[in-house]
Amino acid sequence: MSSGVFRARWVRLTRPPVGLAPERRRSYQIFIHVYLFAIATHLAFIPVFVALDVVALMLLNLTCIAANVLAIVLHRQGQRTAALFIKLGMVSALVVLSGMLLGGETGCEYFFFVILFEVLISDLAHRLKLLFGGLVISLILASEHLLFGSLGSWPYSELSRELLFSLNVVATFVLFMFIVLQVYTITEVTERRFRTDATHDSLTGVLNRRAIFEKAEGCWQAAQPFALLLLDADHFKSINDNHGHSAGDEVLRHLAQLLGRTLREDDFIGRVGGEEFLVLLPEASMDEALSVAGRLRNELASCPCRLESLALSVTLSMGLALSNEGDKLRDVIDLADRRLYLAKSSGRDRLLAQGGENQGEQVGEGVTARLLQGVPTKDNA
Numbered sequence: 001m002s003s004g005v006f007r008a009r010w011v012r013l014t015r016p017p018v019g020l021a022p023e024r025r026r027s028y029q030i031f032i033h034v035y036l037f038a039i040a041t042h043l044a045f046i047p048v049f050v051a052l053d054v055v056a057l058m059l060l061n062l063t064c065i066a067a068n069v070l071a072i073v074l075h076r077q078g079q080r081t082a083a084l085f086i087k088l089g090m091v092s093a094l095v096v097l098s099g100m101l102l103g104g105e106t107g108c109e110y111f112f113f114v115i116l117f118e119v120l121i122s123d124l125a126h127r128l129k130l131l132f133g134g135l136v137i138s139l140i141l142a143s144e145h146l147l148f149g150s151l152g153s154w155p156y157s158e159l160s161r162e163l164l165f166s167l168n169v170v171a172t173f174v175l176f177m178f179i180v181l182q183v184y185t186i187t188e189v190t191e192r193r194f195r196t197d198a199t200h201d202s203l204t205g206v207l208n209r210r211a212i213f214e215k216a217e218g219c220w221q222a223a224q225p226f227a228l229l230l231l232d233a234d235h236f237k238s239i240n241d242n243h244g245h246s247a248g249d250e251v252l253r254h255l256a257q258l259l260g261r262t263l264r265e266d267d268f269i270g271r272v273g274g275e276e277f278l279v280l281l282p283e284a285s286m287d288e289a290l291s292v293a294g295r296l297r298n299e300l301a302s303c304p305c306r307l308e309s310l311a312l313s314v315t316l317s318m319g320l321a322l323s324n325e326g327d328k329l330r331d332v333i334d335l336a337d338r339r340l341y342l343a344k345s346s347g348r349d350r351l352l353a354q355g356g357e358n359q360g361e362q363v364g365e366g367v368t369a370r371l372l373q374g375v376p377t378k379d380n381a
C-alpha cells in the first residue's frame, strides 16, 4: 500500500464519524489511537507467546486483537461503554491467565496500570469509571494473592523469565507513554479548534463579529490609533436570487480572501453581518486607510468571483472612520456605520470618510465626489 493510500485510510479511521457530538470527538480520537496501540502491542507479543509455546495464551492474544477491532467498530457506532468493556475485559483476561500459567514474577501485572489508566481517561460517566476502576483494583489484589501461579510455574530458565519481565515492563511503559502523549496532543488540537471556532466565521474564515469588536476594543483600551472600514456588498440579494445561495456564499468567501490578500499582516478582518465586513487598521492614518480602500476596489474590479463559467462581479459600499473621531469606541463604529449607510443611499460602489456626524444626515453629491477622488482607482492609481 502506498504511503498516500495508507495516510488517507489512517485519516479516515481516526476522524470522528459524522454526527458524533462535539464533546465526544476528543475522546473518540484518543481511544481510536489506544485501540490501535493495543493491536500493535498484541501483534508484537505473538512471537513471544509462540516462543513460550502456551496455546491458551496464543489464542487469547489473538482474541484480544479481534476485541480491539470490534471495539473500534462499536466506538464508531457510538457504543463506547461496550467497546471499552470488551477491549479491557479481554486484556484483563489475558493478563490474569498469563499470571496464572506463568506466575506473577513475569511483570504481566504492570498491564493493570495501563488498564486502570484507560478507564480513567475514558469519557464514561464518573460512577462507571469508579465501578470499572474498583473492578480493576479488585482484580489486581485477587491476582496477586490468589490467582497468579495457581495453574503452573515458570518452566524455563531464569534468564528467559527476566527477559519476559523486562519486555512486559518496557511494553507497559511504552504504551503508557504513547497514550499520555496522544491525550496531550489531541487535547491541544481540540482546544485550538474550539478557540478558532469561537472566534472565526465558519463560512469565510475571517474573525466573527464578537472577535473583531474585541480586537477594536483592545486597540481602544491601549489608546492605539486605528481606522475602521465598514464595507458591505452591493445588491448582494440579487446574487442569491439569480444564482443561488451557494453562489452567494462563494462570493462572500471570495471577498474575504481578497480582503486578506489586500491588507497588511497587522490588520484584522471580521464578518459582522450577512454581507458586511469590518476591517480594523491599527495605526493607519486617513491617507493609508483611503489607499487600502482603493486597493480593495481595484482588486475587486480586476478579480471577479469565478464560478465555473460565471464571473460574478460585486461592488462595495464603504464607510470609514478614525479612532480620534469619537469619544467612545461605540461612537466610532456608529460613525463608520452611518457613513456606510450614506454611501449606500447616495448610489453605492463608493467610500465615505466624511459626513454622517449627525443622525439622519443626507450626503451631497459634492462630498461623495470629493471622497471618491481621494480613493485611487485602477485608472488613477
Ligand SMILES: Nc1nc2c(ncn2[C@@H]2O[C@H](COP(=O)(O)OP(=O)(O)OP(=O)(O)O)[C@@H](O)[C@H]2O)c(=O)[nH]1
Binding pocket: 203, 232, 233, 234, 235, 236, 237, 238, 240, 244, 245, 246, 247, 248, 249, 252, 273, 274, 275, 344, 348
Ligand atoms: N449566500 C448568503 N447570503 C446571505 C448570507 N447572509 C445573508 N445573506 C443574504 O444577503 C442578502 C442581503 O440583502 P440586503 O440586506 O437586501 O442587501 P443587498 O441586496 O446587498 O442590498 P444593499 O445592501 O442595499 O446593496 C439577503 O438576501 C440575505 O439572505 C450568507 O451567509 N450567505
